[in-house]
Amino acid sequence: MTLYVNLAELLGARIEQGLYRPGDRLPSVRALSLEHGVSLSTVQQAYRLLEDNGLVAPRPKSGYFVPQHRTLPALPAVGRPAQRPVDISQWEHVVELVRSVPRKDIVQLGRGMPDVNSPTLKPLLRSLAQLSRRQDMPGLYYDTISGTQALREQVARLMLDSGCTIDAADLVITTGCHEALSASIRAVCEPGDIVAVDSPSFHGAMQTLKGLGMKAMEIPTDPLTGISLEALELALEQWPIKLIQVTPSCNNPLGYIMPEARKRALLSLAQRFDVAILEDDVYGDLAYTYPRPRTIKSFDDDGRVLLCSSFSKTLAPGLRVGWVAPGRYLERVLHMKYISTGSTATQPQLAIADFIEAGHYQPHLRRMRAQYQRGRDQMIDWVARYFPEGTRVSRPQGSFLLWVELPEECDTLKLNRLLLEQGVQIAMGSIFSASGKHRNCLRMNYAARPTPTIEAAVRKVGENAIRLLGEEAKLG
């Protein structure tokens, strides 16, 4: 691991442990450089990482401080190292979540739904309507399996922002990121193969592995810096892993952005062991910092990274438009895309291409990023206020999902049942693990603008967790 990440983790731990308290001034860059025997710029990088994660705040000409208003709960703990590859379970809980129909009387904090009510989406709807009125009715025709040329060109342009120079011909449009993931996995793996995954990890990707007959090797993951490279290396030495599946930029569910140096190190590991990387970048454009983080794909020089993404989180999921940049696996992915849906619906592709070309995408992103960042602060504040003592929360650097770790005795499967009777839905932590770990965790969505209804729902989550803990204590 690089020096500055090490240093940042050390300092972060000291702050989390209360060694420095809100308002305290932190050691100067020079002092730390001397103390740890590292360069000034290494310390500066470490402080910048901590700043990105909201753990320190700079004051002009005075150095770094622990934020004054900081009453932040501690960060989630890093899980224990995986023992062996496992068959993936939890489908029965995932299907419960994804089969749930949106209902007015339930506050759905559990789903990965962005806010689609922003006025900055209006031009997209106009495009959709205009396409339906065109004489040549392009929306009715089959698209080619690769997707419309117009959209592939726009996606290639967007990818420049993450440091990727890619040709439109090397992209395949898919029906949402789901199809990108499953086509990629099938392009690389056979049933029975082992895939290394971050843990916690997106349940959709994990259930895809299950459905395709793969085994998952869960790698412990740090809530600030991502998948443990040390644990991953150990696993690569021990097991015939075929693919590493990660969401390094605005991780779902932990929200971290893996530092660039670690992204590079992950790629080096993959090269050394000659395995492919599936990089899920579906939330990458929603990073709160600008410019958005680079992708692992942007460092990839031998085509082993399959980058999967979509417009489901940045624009709207109902459009079902995603893409994959499959590198050396292009031909295999095309076959897998062909057999899974033939082609992707034409009209949404054309409407999105229009939307980006007309310059509406970046202003929309700017607005959503700002809204989601405010949403994060509000949600963390509510958790700090309403949740049981000992609750830990993530520090999302992008997207609109918060990971909450309750005290160990609190089973979120039971909590979810209690909550559904009270009109609140959460995503249980266990579905983010191949083997049902993270049972005391949950994920909540803060995409929608805060309202008293949402606050009341979050409060219910906290109160029911406290109630459950009380019952456990009595039984214990």
Added chain:
Amino acid sequence: MTLYVNLAELLGARIEQGLYRPGDRLPSVRALSLEHGVSLSTVQQAYRLLEDNGLVAPRPKSGYFVPQHRTLPALPAVGRPAQRPVDISQWEHVVELVRSVPRKDIVQLGRGMPDVNSPTLKPLLRSLAQLSRRQDMPGLYYDTISGTQALREQVARLMLDSGCTIDAADLVITTGCHEALSASIRAVCEPGDIVAVDSPSFHGAMQTLKGLGMKAMEIPTDPLTGISLEALELALEQWPIKLIQVTPSCNNPLGYIMPEARKRALLSLAQRFDVAILEDDVYGDLAYTYPRPRTIKSFDDDGRVLLCSSFSKTLAPGLRVGWVAPGRYLERVLHMKYISTGSTATQPQLAIADFIEAGHYQPHLRRMRAQYQRGRDQMIDWVARYFPEGTRVSRPQGSFLLWVELPEECDTLKLNRLLLEQGVQIAMGSIFSASGKHRNCLRMNYAARPTPTIEAAVRKVGENAIRLLGEEAKLG
């Protein structure tokens, strides 16, 4: 096999062989009943089957005649029985066809594209536009994995026409029929399993088997009555077949409608050997006769039939909306649908539901059926006029695809190369076989209204085939 089908095949063969000539009166119902020792109604059923296939024409009070204007080429031959399950090849030719971008300077006779220019589709486009203008923007939201309730209800209603009484809850909406097929196959089979297929067979379904690692057992198929039940039974006795995959109503590419009695017999076979049936009904609603034929699914009493279909041929393929009625495999299919695309685009589903509910579907079908039936007669006429002697053609009973069998020495792979230089594209016969059989066959699309440009294109196909045959003769 049932008696009337036997009898029809016998009479059909006599007509094909020229024993009865155009304008000839055929033996009376009574005479045939005595000659073959079968009931009067069996003979009547046989004549009706022949009539459906255009081989005989009734004249009121005078009996059955060979059509006067009949200069029809003979029917395609039935292939030889399969030897053993095979690994599927031909992907490189299929990908060439499906990657081809629609171009103004090429007449694409090769693709399965319906005519989407009918004015009866206008209300669908209006619905799409209206949905984009709605305040609540339903098209932007995630759908549930099963698909929108409104559309599932309409599909359940339509399925009554094919004799199926099914609940909306037992349907899963998919992204085109492709996703229905691949989710169904994965729900039933494991890689390495053997699937029995009709031959020739839809290349998309076959490449799906390939992509998922299955082997195909090709069963000879009669151009009038469908998959050979005798050969299928033999195969089921010899091999551990998991699934029978057929397109019994308006078959692609042969165009036949399997007689109801044979559909029932196929189901009985599947029950006896306890295998599942994948019934592709994507062209079923385009049968030229009304009411449309019953599906095998409509006789299914133990949930072993997975019926797959879509609106790609009846409305428009660019919408990418299909469905599957998976019987006892519902839960497995839901998992497979979830991991392949998560959910299907919302707006096209809602627009189609509106279109059907407002009563626009049946009038549209009536118009298209009539147009396609005229198209078939025109296309067969052109083939009879321009193609080499010894050419055989199918007698489509629905849809818009003609199967043409050229003399054996004619390789349609070479023919296709010649034609592409001349701005004409066909579908080569070999892609309709798992093992590259049917090399002297091709499939042509007659969905579009006949124009001099299309006639010129068909003529080119014939002339180039004659040229190729001449070259072969010289070499031989």
